[in-house]
Amino acid sequence: MSPLILSFFLLFLPPLSLSTPFNISYHIDCGGSTTFTDHFKTTWLSDRYFTGGATSVVSEPLQFSLQQEKTLRFFPPTTTGPKNCYILPTAVHGGRYLFRTFTTYDNYDGKKHTPSFEVSVEGTVVFSYHSPWTESVSSSDGFYSDLIAFVSDGEADVCFYSIATDPPIIGTLEVIEIDPASYDASNLGNDTVLVNYGRLSCGHHKWGPGISNDNDIMWRLWQSDVEFRSKNTTGVKVISTTRAVGGTNQKPNYFPMKLYQTAVTVVGNGVLEYELNVDAKVDYLLWFHFAEISSTVTKGGQRVFDVLVNGVSVNRIDVFKAVGGFKAYNWHYVAKNLSSTSLNLKLVPVVGEPILSGLETYAIVPNDLATVPDQVVAMRALKDSLQIPGRMGWNGDPCAPTTWDAWEGVICRTNKDGSALVISQIDLGSQGLKGFISDRISLLTNLAILNLSSNSLTGSLPEGLGQQSLVKLDLSNNELTGAIPDSLASLRNLRLVLLNDNKLEGRVPEQIYSVGVHGGAIDLSANKGLCGTPSLPDCPLFWSNGRLSRGGKIAIGLSCMVIVMLLLLVTYICIRRKRNDYDFGLPHELISMAAKRNRYHRQKSLMVLEMESQHAKGLIPIMKPQ
Numbered sequence: 028m029s030p031l032i033l034s035f036f037l038l039f040l041p042p043l044s045l046s047t048p049f050n051i052s053y054h055i056d057c058g059g060s061t062t063f064t065d066h067f068k069t070t071w072l073s074d075r076y077f078t079g080g081a082t083s084v085v086s087e088p089l090q091f092s093l094q095q096e097k098t099l100r101f102f103p104p105t106t107t108g109p110k111n112c113y114i115l116p117t118a119v120h121g122g123r124y125l126f127r128t129f130t131t132y133d134n135y136d137g138k139k140h141t142p143s144f145e146v147s148v149e150g151t152v153v154f155s156y157h158s159p160w161t162e163s164v165s166s167s168d169g170f171y172s173d174l175i176a177f178v179s180d181g182e183a184d185v186c187f188y189s190i191a192t193d194p195p196i197i198g199t200l201e202v203i204e205i206d207p208a209s210y211d212a213s214n215l216g217n218d219t220v221l222v223n224y225g226r227l228s229c230g231h232h233k234w235g236p237g238i239s240n241d242n243d244i245m246w247r248l249w250q251s252d253v254e255f256r257s258k259n260t261t262g263v264k265v266i267s268t269t270r271a272v273g274g275t276n277q278k279p280n281y282f283p284m285k286l287y288q289t290a291v292t293v294v295g296n297g298v299l300e301y302e303l304n305v306d307a308k309v310d311y312l313l314w315f316h317f318a319e320i321s322s323t324v325t326k327g328g329q330r331v332f333d334v335l336v337n338g339v340s341v342n343r344i345d346v347f348k349a350v351g352g353f354k355a356y357n358w359h360y361v362a363k364n365l366s367s368t369s370l371n372l373k374l375v376p377v378v379g380e381p382i383l384s385g386l387e388t389y390a391i392v393p394n395d396l397a398t399v400p401d402q403v404v405a406m407r408a409l410k411d412s413l414q415i416p417g418r419m420g421w422n423g424d425p426c427a428p429t430t431w432d433a434w435e436g437v438i439c440r441t442n443k444d445g446s447a448l449v450i451s452q453i454d455l456g457s458q459g460l461k462g463f464i465s466d467r468i469s470l471l472t473n474l475a476i477l478n479l480s481s482n483s484l485t486g487s488l489p490e491g492l493g494q495q496s497l498v499k500l501d502l503s504n505n506e507l508t509g510a511i512p513d514s515l516a517s518l519r520n521l522r523l524v525l526l527n528d529n530k531l532e533g534r535v536p537e538q539i540y541s542v543g544v545h546g547g548a549i550d551l552s553a554n555k556g557l558c559g560t561p562s563l564p565d566c567p568l569f570w571s572n573g574r575l576s577r578g579g580k581i582a583i584g585l586s587c588m589v590i591v592m593l594l595l596l597v598t599y600i601c602i603r604r605k606r607n608d609y610d611f612g613l614p615h616e617l618i619s620m621a622a623k624r625n626r627y628h629r630q631k632s633l634m635v636l637e638m639e640s641q642h643a644k645g646l647i648p649i650m651k652p653q
């Protein structure tokens with residue numbers, strides 16, 4: 028049966044209803060305004076989970092048969108910043124996902140200029156688009172790209188980076204949970220991304236969920252192998268069957284039966300040869316799909332061939348011997364140390380003709396470093412609390428990918444063992460910021476320089492401000508209120524403290540002056556009511572750090588106790604007196620005893636207090652009799 032007739036029949040098959048064993052799947056119609064279900068029964072979500080950008084429609088919508096391909100989202104860097112993302116909630120425990128994008132330009136902006144931009148997934152750059160795009164992808168066709176990645180933090184980040192102020196574009200975004208063990212994850216590990224460089228279904232046209240009435244639990248799109256065959260390959264014959272092929276749709280890869288029901292062979296002792304464009308920098312995972320679907324092969328040894336990768340024989344295949352007839356058989360291989368940008372694959376006959384059902388090629392891209400999770404939390408909290416404007420593009424991971432700048436105004440470095448990225452500097456002086464400083468800033472344990480000067484920040488300095496790493500702190504020229512936290516006083520590396528021109532008040536922690544002593548600089552001038560250190564006024568009684576000091580509280584507490592006891596005594600004496608009206612003589616003894624006791628108590632109170640005040644610095648003078 029020819030492929031044409033086959034696809035004719037397939038059109039009349041009802042959609043297969045294989046349900047996925049995993050629960051998370053998103054099909055986002057980027058730029059789309061309504062959620063709808065297409066005629067393949069896929070529900071497309073109207074655009075959501077994005078961090079910025081604007082929507083548009085392709086210039087020739089009639090050229091696109093699928094509704095979701097007609098709309099797009101673009102990210103003009105001048106208004107939404109250089110980095111924008113889709114951030115989708117995923118399973119909190121981590122998992123493996125297939126990410127699929129559809130991209131088209133189709134002169135949506137009337138500028139006849141295809142944009143240059145990069146796309147990262149989970150902080151690792153996976154796609155680079157460079158202007159000009161080839162005609163076939165820039166025009167009405169558009170193109171699908173996909174990859175497989177681990178998501179460990181409960182949210183999937185897909186970020187877009189503008190190159191040369193071009194606005195990145197996206198037509199659809201799909202994120203589908205797949206089996207964590209798929210594609211040899213146990214050997215490849217969780218710290219790589221598999222970027223699809225070609226997923227060929229031999230002898231077929233393009234097919235797969237979302238674009239045809241075919242199912243694939245893992246939502247893979249399969250393309251024709253024709254254009255990847257080397258010119259040296261002649262005499263190709265397509266064979267296909269309607270018989271069921273066993274061993275398909277099985278955990279963990281769920282390869283669809285359709286893939287194995289069609290195959291190509293080469294007549295006349297020829298070689299089946301493919302040329303794939305690759306990037307020589309990384310290793311490639313090659314996944315070969317075979318099935319013996321010819322009834323002329325009835326036992327092992329009748330069809331045997333060698334697999335050559337870049338001219339090196341890597342395996343000998345006898346499908347029938349391995350699994351028998353009408354059974355799926357797949358085998359994978361990692362091609363390493365590629366020296367050119369072309370990957371050559373040959374199936375060379377040993378006995379009979381070689382046969383191939385499908386071939387997948389994935390670049391094994393090592394995960395880029397990511398920011399320490401706690402510091403991501405801190406930076407997101409600061410983004411909210413400081414009310415960072417959208418144009419600064421504070422989206423996705425603050426530091427990753429390393430090939431791009433960190434968030435605007437942020438400088439990162441690798442941590443000690445080189446396993447992750449940390450924030451070392453925040454420079455947001457004169458940015459018109461109006462918010463406050465989130466206390467999550469205490470999570471930035473590697474922050475050396477914090478400059479938020481000349482903004483309109485309000486609120487107080489968080490208690491956790493200032494990790495041991497802090498060297499320079501410039502918060503001058505804001506509207507910060509409250510006291511200077513004690514935590515700042517204990518920082519050994521601090522060399523510069525500029526808190527001038529704010530509304531701070533209260534006692535300045537004494538040790539903060541060691542900054543000046545150690546050759547650093549400190550400026551606390553032009554505040555509302557800072558006190559207690561040489562250049563500042565004396566602090567009022569009981570006043571420390573903008574509130575009643577501990578010593579002050581104790582003093583007041585003790586004084587209250589004394590007063591209460593005095594009152595009790597007086598009351599007691601009065602009662603006794605009343606009773607003693609009938610008694611003989613006045614209770615002088617009693618009075619003097621009471622007076623003595625009272626004096627004793629007072630003295631004890633003073634003693635306790637003075638002991639306390641050794642610790643609560645600067646309190647002693649307060650209780651000294653004036």
Ligand SMILES: *[C@@H]1O[C@H](CO)[C@@H](O)[C@H](O)[C@H]1NC(C)=O
Nearest residue numbers: 047048049050051118204205
């Ligand atoms: C999917 O959801 C069902 C019911 O909510 C649950 O029983 C099942 O474990 C989930 N599957 C996965 C892979 O999380």
Ligand SMILES: *[C@@H]1O[C@H](CO)[C@@H](O)[C@H](O)[C@H]1NC(C)=O
Nearest residue numbers: 120121122207212213216217
């Ligand atoms: C990958 O991550 C999954 C889910 O978090 C985990 O079950 C699995 O053990 C990890 N595999 C490796 C090789 O680290």
Ligand SMILES: *[C@@H]1O[C@H](CO)[C@@H](O)[C@H](O)[C@H]1NC(C)=O
Nearest residue numbers: 257258259260300301302371
């Ligand atoms: C085709 O075959 C010839 C001779 O075997 C060889 O020299 C040439 O490199 C091959 N071309 C390709 C594209 O593989």
Ligand SMILES: *[C@@H]1O[C@H](CO)[C@@H](O)[C@H](O)[C@H]1NC(C)=O
Nearest residue numbers: 310339361362363364365366
């Ligand atoms: C690839 O190169 C590395 C170092 O350059 C070498 O150690 C390794 O053996 C090579 N692997 C193969 C398969 O040639």
Ligand SMILES: *[C@@H]1O[C@H](CO)[C@@H](O)[C@H](O)[C@H]1NC(C)=O
Nearest residue numbers: 455456457478480499501523
């Ligand atoms: C903080 O940033 C401002 C510019 O916004 C700059 O003038 C100032 O010198 C910086 N402070 C420090 C300590 O570098």
